[in-house]
Amino acid sequence: MGPASYFRLFHAGWVLAREGAFSVLPAESLPPMMKLGIRLVRLVERPSVRKTGRVDRLNAALNKLGPSYVKFGQTLATRPDIVGPQAAADLSGLQDRMPPFDPALVPGILSLALGSKAAQLTEISPPVAAASIAQVHKASLSVPGIPPKTVAVKMLRPGVSERFHADTNALYAGARLAEIFAPSSRRLKPNEVVKTLDHSMRIELDLRLEAAAISEMAENIKDDTGFVIPEVQWDQVAQNVLTTTWVDGIPIRDHAALDAAGVDRKALASKILQGFLRHAIRDGFFHADMHPGNLFADRLTGDVIAVDFGIMGRLSIRERRFLADILYGFITRNYRLVAQRHFDIGYVPKHQSVDDFTLAIRSIGEPLHGRTAADISMAKVLGQLFTITELFQMQTRPELVLLQKSMVLVEGVARNLDPDLDIWTVAEPVVAEWLRREEGPVGRLEDLAGHVTRMSEALGRVPTLIAEAELALAEHRLMMSRPPNRPLQAAILAVLGAAFVVLVLGAWRLLAMSY
Template sequence: MRAGWTLAREGALGLVDVHDLPAPARLVVRLGRLVEKRNVSGGKGLAAALVKLGPSWVKLGQFLATRPDVVGFAVARDLEELQDRMPPFPQAVAIAEIERALGGPLHQFFAELSEPVAAASVAQVHKGVIRDADGEREVAVKVLRPGVDRRFRSDLSTFYFAARTIERLDPRSKRLKPVETVDMLARTVAFEMDSRLEAAALSEMAENIADDPDFRIPAPDWNRTARSVLTLEWIEGIPLSDIDRLKAAGFDLVDLARIIIQSFLRHAIRDGFFHADMHQGNLMIDASGQLVAVDFGIMGRAGLKERRFLAEILHGFITRNYRRVAEVHFEAGYVPSSHSIDDFAQAIRAIGEPIHQKRADEISMAKLLTLLFEITELFDMKTRPELILLQKTMVVVEGVARRLNPKLDMWTTADPVVRDWIERNLGPLGKLSDLGQQTREAGKSFTLLPSLLNRAETLAERLNEATEKGFALKPESIEAIGRAEARRNRWGNAALWIIAFAALYLAWNLV
């Protein structure tokens, strides 16, 4: 109710096209528009409403800002304000939080600390200076917003209520697993609320991408990092949201779009560990032309099964092998075996053929997502919570790349990364690697064999002893059994008395 009122009051309902809605929904939208403020615009009103509703809603706005092909370019521009230009909290509050978190006065850790240079829904960033034995260096100091964890908990309670209500009112929605989806969001939020975990994510990803030529990340400063404060290398660069500055600096936007797509696919498919919040506000280009990502609060992981699924799906679409795409869905258990592989391959072809060899600006992502949703319902496909972050990030990354290169060919761009992974992991080299892994696992099992045999022998001896002498019970166990039996007898007696009184009552009424 609060969300509906806030959206209506800020004029966000003006963005809704009522023509395709059922009659009750059209009535709700029209009634909602009666309470909207005067002189509000849809996009700015939506952004204002999401800020008022809380940080989780702001995340939704950041996601929508990357998809102008779905929400429209004007709305997407208004929603970009949510990425790194939120209202900051006071400098004094930030300093107090830094001193509390790090356990000492500010000057003990930083020689200088600027006013906020960027503010988002979860935290704001200050530019700091450190002077120590290594000299002077600039750092970014990220401070969590006071009370943001409490607001997230409030949002999550709302989402849980909505998810359970949806499942109760519409049993068909259970295949979308709304409650499990909120569970996944809750786990993600828990990680985002601890800056030490973000520093650990930076450290792990730095190891993974050490040899990548086009992508880098800032290094964390562990000595100046705590639960609510993260200190890391200062990055000087141009945000990907500033297209005009990128052009003026002479960067090749087409090549930048390629780097974004291929970097994400390498991290997701090759490493199984990826930045799951890659909107324009978290990406920039440094002077050397490298793509630099910041804000590692939300990270995604993909197991070998999910990585193979993603690689084979993309490879199948690239090569137009829709039968193989269908088989992979069945092998992974994403489509119930009661359906036909051939029928599902036909449905996949209906998705793939219209977009194959088409430029990004020739594809309606809104129509494509609608078709995908209809097919998942037709084939009883359930939401896979383990794939949600991966799928969401793919949509965001493709949206960012399309802004840089509206004629982006997704399939040609993805092909080198996907093909390399397929050859390494599913080709002859991959099979040899699997054989080696299986041999190592068999070797481990063989070394455990003596221990397993000893345990089996001990178990057999104890069972034999119990058969001959019976099972010995401790005094406290006998006492607990007696108490349980007494309770059972009391309830049994009570039940008999209730039955007796009921019989007498019935007999009295009959008489």
């Protein structure tokens, strides 16, 4: 991370400020220092932006800056309630309408990646979707002995890996500067957040891992209804090429087409939100890039069709319980439960008051309860959250960053489809079902089975520890049978004694952990 990274960071800041990126943020709802910072950087905005409020040039600027900045723009595009409807519309082109790469490169990319299997892909169309990382073509897959089928062929953009790594180094540079010049930001762990995003993006750059993610999710949802994903064609998969069955649907952002096809947008919004929560809470494995460019609706069934599984999120059982309890607490207005879980998982330092934090959570939850999405100003909620995180010195949990980002995306997508959406009413069946199962006999038996497995694994290590201790004792007896060398003998005895104590304590700890 050399001087070039800092230069790239400052260049990106200049371009974003020049093209009006900071004008779309809800400055009036932010803390004073952030509000002042936005005012200062807006001094370099183009006159056309300040005059019209349009950020139509921002799409091109974000694309030139790199894929990480495009991801930022994609998220803003799903939140017209925060950045305004015009800015969201201007940014929506980042989701799947980016300029494609040279079509003359496609045959060479496929041949190099797939070898002889590339010949089985025919009738390759021009790009049907192009985003920051990759683009998608429609094609026909002809395998001997099997009827031809229509498939989607996804290819990484040439050079995208280098652009991504340059972006990441600049973000690391920004995180380092924040920690040095804004010590209060350290509680937000900017370096660890960048590291988490870096890891997820590295995975996105290997389409073999995306194929594996589709396969795993297919197993998880095989008994579900309302949520459809494509099927991987494994013989046509490589690091930079992914082939799946073609899924045909109406883009969920095309409200006119949805209405013309008779798709119930309210039901579709519920399916998107409930599907996401079911995958996150029940399976601990969820689609972490559910912007409108990746979501379609089946024109016959109204089911959700999801594509692009490059960024996936995982939650441990502890984190899934945290999410379920938080949602259930807001649904039932049990703000004490919500507050306590924030302390349990480490969001709020233990020296803070649970009672005071409960009061702060109530100040957020009560105005939202029983209100539809159209009645809620998410910009004001965002500003209130900033104030509370600073007041209670809340810590960032990097492993939950993808979950938080995904919930912002999904909630924004759902409320765009249904402005009257009541997220608590929609979420309640999924959350309550999982909590009933976890607290019921099945959940208890699974917990018991997990404890037994861990205990048996710990016990399985005990014979090895005992054998090592016996070997140490045998070596000690051998040394004792030799003519004494007092200083050396004392040193050896001390080392052997310490080793024996460590082994015994290790065995004890393994047994204790199993409980």
